[in-house]
Amino acid sequence: xxxAHPDGLLLLDKPEGFSSTQALARAxxxxxxxxxxxxxxxxxxxxxxxxxAFGEATKFSxxxxxxxxGYLATLRLGWVSTTGDPEGEITAAGDPVADSKKIDDVLTxxxxxxxxxxxxxxxxxxxxxxxxxxxxxxxxxxRAPRRIEILGLRRRxxxxxxxxxEVTCSKGTYVRTLAADIGRALGCGAYLVGLRRxxxxxxxxxxxxxxxxxxxxxxxxxxxxxxxxxxxxxSLPRLECPPDEARRFTQGQVVPCPGGRPGQEFAFYxxxxxxxxxxxxxxxxxxxxxxxxxxxxxxxxx
Numbered sequence: 001x002x003x004a005h006p007d008g009l010l011l012l013d014k015p016e017g018f019s020s021t022q023a024l025a026r027a028x029x030x031x032x033x034x035x036x037x038x039x040x041x042x043x044x045x046x047x048x049x050x051x052x053a054f055g056e057a058t059k060f061s062x063x064x065x066x067x068x069x070g071y072l073a074t075l076r077l078g079w080v081s082t083t084g085d086p087e088g089e090i091t092a093a094g095d096p097v098a099d100s101k102k103i104d105d106v107l108t109x110x111x112x113x114x115x116x117x118x119x120x121x122x123x124x125x126x127x128x129x130x131x132x133x134x135x136x137x138x139x140x141x142x143r144a145p146r147r148i149e150i151l152g153l154r155r156r157x158x159x160x161x162x163x164x165x166e167v168t169c170s171k172g173t174y175v176r177t178l179a180a181d182i183g184r185a186l187g188c189g190a191y192l193v194g195l196r197r198x199x200x201x202x203x204x205x206x207x208x209x210x211x212x213x214x215x216x217x218x219x220x221x222x223x224x225x226x227x228x229x230x231x232x233x234x235s236l237p238r239l240e241c242p243p244d245e246a247r248r249f250t251q252g253q254v255v256p257c258p259g260g261r262p263g264q265e266f267a268f269y270x271x272x273x274x275x276x277x278x279x280x281x282x283x284x285x286x287x288x289x290x291x292x293x294x295x296x297x298x299x300x301x302x
Contacts, residue, residue, distance in 0.1 A: 006033050007055035008226030013208040014042050014050040014197075023211065027052050030214040030222045039064040040171070040200060045085060048072075048197030049205045053232070059291045060232040060278065067201030067235075068151055071167040074194030075179045078161050081191035084176030093189025096161045103163065106185045107153045115145035116177055148173040163190070168199075202234065229293070230275040233267040239279075239287075246270030249279065249289055257287035265290065 010031070014023045020041045028036050031054065039051045039061045048071075053061040077096035082088035097103060152168030165182075167175060176192045183190025198205045214222040245255040249268055260266060260281030268276040268287075277292035 005035060005055045006031055006223045006226060007057055007229050008053075008223075009057050009229070009231055010052040010054060010226055011203055011208040012050045012052055012214075013205060013210050014047055015211065016047050017044055018211075019044050020050060023050055024052055026211050027214060028054075030211070030217075030219070031226075032219045037061055040069065042197060043085065043176075043195070045087065046195040046197065048195075049200050049203065049208055050197070051200055051203060054226060055229075056293055057229045057232060059293075060229065063232050063235065064201050064203075066171055068168055068170055068199075069173075069197060069201075070152075070199030071169070071175055072156070072194075072196045072198055073165045073167050073175050073179060073192060075163045075165065075182065075190045076161050076193045077163055077183065077186065077190050078188050079191060080180065080183065080189040084174075084180050085192045085195075088191070090191070093183070095188060097186045097188050098158075100155065100158060103155055103158065103186065106182060107155060107165070109185065110150050110153055110178065110182065113147065113149045116148045116172075116174060116181075117145050118174060118177070146172050150178070162193075166198075228275070230267060233278055236265050236267040236278065238269060239266040240269050241276065243271055246274070246276060249276055249287075250292060252289050252292070254282070254286040254288050255279070257281040257285050260285065260287060 010027060012023060012027055014020065018026075020038050024036060024038050028034075033054050035058060036052055036054045037058050039053060042048065042050055051064050078092065078094055079090055080093045081090050149170040150167070150173070151170065152166065154166045155163065156166050157164045167178070169175070169178075175195055179190050179192040209225050214225065217225070239257065241249060241255060249255045257266065257279070262281055262283055264281045266279055266281065266287060268279050270276050275293060278290045279287040280290045281287045
């Protein structure tokens with residue numbers, strides 16, 4: 001019998017037509033797991049990289065939720081959608097821009113930090129209600145803009161009405177809204193007809209597995225696709241603890257944090273490369289535990 005609680009990170013290539021929650025439920029079933037959570041929603045029409053944290057890995061999923069993300073976005077120029085994607089009402093808006101230089105100049109203007117208005121067809125809550133629920137009732141409500149950052153925006157290909165872009169952006173960025181804003185800036189309108197997430201943090205779509213592959217592998221084979229828990233914190237500096245400090249850290253006590261700045265987070269390891277959890281440095285070079293692996297949960301770095 002397989003263990004009831006597998007721990008680790010699964011890189012899933014989500015198919016079109018599945019919500020992130022539906023894809024998560026399938027993955028949990030194929031791994032015979034009870035506890036899991038994805039690290040960033042993809043719309044049903046979107047495909048691509050959906051990292052799923054299982055068991056102890058859910059404690060550290062925020063490091064991917066907060067990470068930059070990469071997309072391959074396909075826009076249809078000359079048309080607009082009420083939802084910003086193929087699910088809305090589509091209307092003509094103008095002649096598609098064919099001038100590559102004009103497109104590149106417009107894209108350059110979107111680079112950097114800006115405020116973006118969440119679309120009505122999104123999962124953001126306003127007054128305790130999801131915006132998409134209000135939108136389905138024909139309501140539009142005031143909502144606060146969100147600070148986002150476009151880290152990369154490049155024209156990959158262009159043919160007729162179709163413009164394919166490579167996008168690297170901060171968390172919380174709505175690529176549907178970005179597509180509509182680009183269309184307005186071009187003066188011809190645009191909406192998103194395809195979206196494929198290609199990267200999350202340091203993870204790439206090429207490392208991902210599919211739902212059919214998980215199902216065909218069986219429970220043990222599917223669990224064999226899990227990456228160690230501590231890959232989620234590989235962006236943090238690593239701090240090795242001798243046995244006595246490792247024991248104190250796992251008991252919730254402060255331990256030395258040599259060279260650490262107040263507020264700086266570290267990935268703590270004990271003897272034999274055992275990942276203990278994440279701690280944050282306080283004043284006077286001491287670190288307190290922030291998130292701990294469960295007692296006895298041994299997950300080593302690859």
